[in-house]
Amino acid sequence: MKNRTPEESRKSISRLSEALLGKPDEISEEEADQLLSQAGIDPEALNDRLYRRLYAEAQQFWMAKKDLPPLLKKALEDLRPMSAPPRNESELARQAGTNVERIVEKAKLLASALVPESPVEFAQSYRNKQALDDKDRKSLDAVQEQLKKKIERLKRKDDEG
Amino acid sequence: MNEQGHPDFKQLTKILTAYGLIVFAEFSLGDKDAVVPGTGLSVEDFVGKVLLEYILGKIKHHKSRGSLMTILGTALRNDIIDALRKKSHQQEEARASVSSNEDSETEEFCRPALDDYSQDSVRDQVSVLDETEYRDRVRSAFDDEPELREVVEAVLDLDLSKPEEIADAIGTSALDIQNRKKKLRRRLQANGMGSLRKKEVGDV
Numbered sequence: 001m002k003n004r005t006p007e008e009s010r011k012s013i014s015r016l017s018e019a020l021l022g023k024p025d026e027i028s029e030e031e032a033d034q035l036l037s038q039a040g041i042d043p044e045a046l047n048d049r050l051y052r053r054l055y056a057e058a059q060q061f062w063m064a065k066k067d068l069p070p071l072l073k074k075a076l077e078d079l080r081p082m083s084a085p086p087r088n089e090s091e092l093a094r095q096a097g098t099n100v101e102r103i104v105e106k107a108k109l110l111a112s113a114l115v116p117e118s119p120v121e122f123a124q125s126y127r128n129k130q131a132l133d134d135k136d137r138k139s140l141d142a143v144q145e146q147l148k149k150k151i152e153r154l155k156r157k158d159d160e161g
Numbered sequence: 162m163n164e165q166g167h168p169d170f171k172q173l174t175k176i177l178t179a180y181g182l183i184v185f186a187e188f189s190l191g192d193k194d195a196v197v198p199g200t201g202l203s204v205e206d207f208v209g210k211v212l213l214e215y216i217l218g219k220i221k222h223h224k225s226r227g228s229l230m231t232i233l234g235t236a237l238r239n240d241i242i243d244a245l246r247k248k249s250h251q252q253e254e255a256r257a258s259v260s261s262n263e264d265s266e267t268e269e270f271c272r273p274a275l276d277d278y279s280q281d282s283v284r285d286q287v288s289v290l291d292e293t294e295y296r297d298r299v300r301s302a303f304d305d306e307p308e309l310r311e312v313v314e315a316v317l318d319l320d321l322s323k324p325e326e327i328a329d330a331i332g333t334s335a336l337d338i339q340n341r342k343k344k345l346r347r348r349l350q351a352n353g354m355g356s357l358r359k360k361e362v363g364d365v
Binding site for chain 1: 178313
């Protein structure tokens with residue numbers, strides 16, 4: 001390979017990387033969520049940290065009694081943490097809405113964790129118990145059927161939701 | 162973008178950070194707490210710096226030069242590579258300041274942003290910009306998955322870059338190539354891409 005300047009080498013490697021791994025705008029928000037989650041990064045916490053960094057920058061403008069650059073203002077609005085006190089009614093409504101959405105999402109996650117994906121199979125250890133007569137076995141079979149149906153019902157509900 | 166042409170910063174932050182994690186993985190910097198050795202700079206630091214430069218007008222976005230995400234992503238990638246290139250092996254908690262990218266040409270604004278680092282001795286530099294080594298690391302990272310290896314070979318051996326060209330060469334659709342690139346990214350972030358070797362005296 002011919003001798004290259006660092007700039008040329010960097011461009012060449014970046015070109016290969018782009019062809020193989022794509023540009024950042026090929027990453028959808030959904031994929032970004034997955035990549036962040038895979039790395040153990042909480043997007044909300046990430047926004048909070050960036051907000052603090054930008055807020056410190058904004059303070060310099062405020063201290064100098066200068067207007068904030070429009071993009072800095074927009075970034076602070078976008079990244080304002082949900083935990084920050086609401087400044088007006090619409091912000092209060094937005095925060096409340098987001099909090100409710102978050103609770104519903106968590107409830108859904110919990111429900112799907114409780115309801116198994118595959119059909120339920122029971123280990124029928126009572127089948128081999130000598131002390132049980134046919135009547136007992138029938139009662140236990142009926143309980144097993146009831147449980148199966150209940151789980152299937154929950155699963156259908158979860159899938160519809 | 163809203164009516165004033167301002168971007169959604171939550172979306173920008175999320176996607177740029179995800180992209181930064183990919184670049185870190187390309188250069189063997191693994192998990193979320195990874196930093197460029199000797200600088201103490203994490204993916205988040207680089208993302209914060211690039212966003213701040215854009216917010217303060219040091220990086221300007223012209224539509225003719227690509228999407229905002231691509232322009233900021235290129236600046237982010239170049240900053241990470243430059244930090245790696247100039248990394249010192251002395252431990253530093255954080256960088257005091259960064260130089261600005263005042264010009265905003267897609268490639269020009271991406272000129273080294275970390276000039277304030279001292280140059281290491283040649284022996285101490287890792288071979289970040291060694292293209293042969295980069296190619297070797299890519300090949301070995303994806304060698305065990307035929308679908309991914311096909312894309313790697315089309316890019317490295319046939320010098321193809323557009324999804325349509327790669328798709329034609331391996332007999333599939335451009336959409337399938339996009340999906341394979343997604344797999345490459347996920348796989349890269351999970352497993353990394355091999356170790357950078359130390360650069361020996363005389364290496365370019």
